[in-house]
Amino acid sequence: AIRMTQSPSSFSASTGDRVTITCRASQGVSSYLAWYQQKPGKAPKLLIYAASTLQSGVPSRFSGSGSGTDFTLTISCLQSEDFATYYCQQYYSYPLTFGGGTKVEIK
């Protein structure tokens, strides 16, 4: 199985900050990479697919980049509603696998 490693596992940030989360795959996944946001007690929400395509309705402050093994999720100007846990997921090969998550907390 392809192992997805996210870093950092958690960090604190302030409203208005630019934040970047990294996801690394144990082998190349081309651009078959999605990002999700999950808030406590809620189901995950799709943010980005195909590594950089914004899901309909997702604010443009979210962006994704990368291909192969290294990917990033960037939030250009952190808003209060963005404090959550973020997961990457590869869908290049079975089993589909998720990263361990990155929790973004309020500083």
Next chain:
Amino acid sequence: QVQLVQSGDEVKKPGASVKVSCKASGYIFTSYGISWVRQAPGQGLEWMGWINAYNGNTNYAQELQGRVTMTTDTSTSTAYMDLRSLRSDDTALYYCARVNYDILTGYCKYPDYWGQGTLVTVSS
């Protein structure tokens, strides 16, 4: 609008089985698949497998092979996940999610809409 509504929370004893349902609405059920993902308390997301709602083809996570069965009822646009021989480490929130798939390869893609989750607690 796309909606996935799951059945209610369950409490089961070790060794028992559980069947979780997921009723879809707001889209053509057979044009997509349904993936199942679980999340143990305080932990990350674990993909369990998926079923193509058009032809019933499935792919399961290897560690669940032999214990899990995913089915659909196209007449009611409902998907089901049956997990047998439950253990305490199966205690988790179970999500269904709609997935696109590649028409040419039949390969599952990313989940886009998710159900609300069903808590399955396994305890003696």
